[in-house]
Amino acid sequence: MFFEPGSSSLSSSDRWVYHVFLSFRGEDKRKNFTDHLYEALKRSGIRTFRDDDELPSGQEISPQLEKAIQESRISIVIMECRDTIGQIVLQLFYDIDPSDVRKQTGSFAEALKVHEERFKNEKEKVYWWRNVLEGRC
Known part of the structure; x- marks a missing residue:
């Protein structure tokens, strides 16, 4: 666009x-x-x-x-x-399959696990990110 x-x-x-x-x-x-x-x-x-x-x-x-x-x-x-x-x-995908982002597989799944650990006291933040990446927001 x-x-x-x-x-x-x-x-x-x-x-x-x-x-x-x-x-x-x-x-x-x-x-x-x-x-x-x-x-x-x-x-x-x-x-x-x-x-x-x-x-x-x-x-x-x-x-x-x-x-x-x-x-x-x-x-x-x-x-x-x-x-x-x-x-x-606008969401841009560079050198990654957009389905890995939406389905949270591959490197995105690994990155989200790291973020869950990093933000273990702010679980709602990672939950929100997951929803955004899945296209729910």
Whole structure:
């Protein structure tokens, strides 16, 4: 799904400074996939905020980064923003079979087990992630 620059679905308003907030963790994605996506969005005239500083896992995001997220019409991919501030959220799958995500098999099953251990005192968070990945939310 792509939007035409200036279309009503991405028109400027007082609330949206950026059309898209783009942030991915991981060196390979940041230097390959994310760069290509960012350049394609930019060439299309889509105002995109790209987080250039890699946020280490488990660290809090800065107030400036949180502001950029809230000022973006679309996030790729932060699911909480869909519910809390009404953003459109696009799920992108890079080098993975989307059925592994939805069915939570393969590497996604392993990652969720790690998260269940890491967030054992916040089980509702992992339950919510599972529902989102299955397409229930």
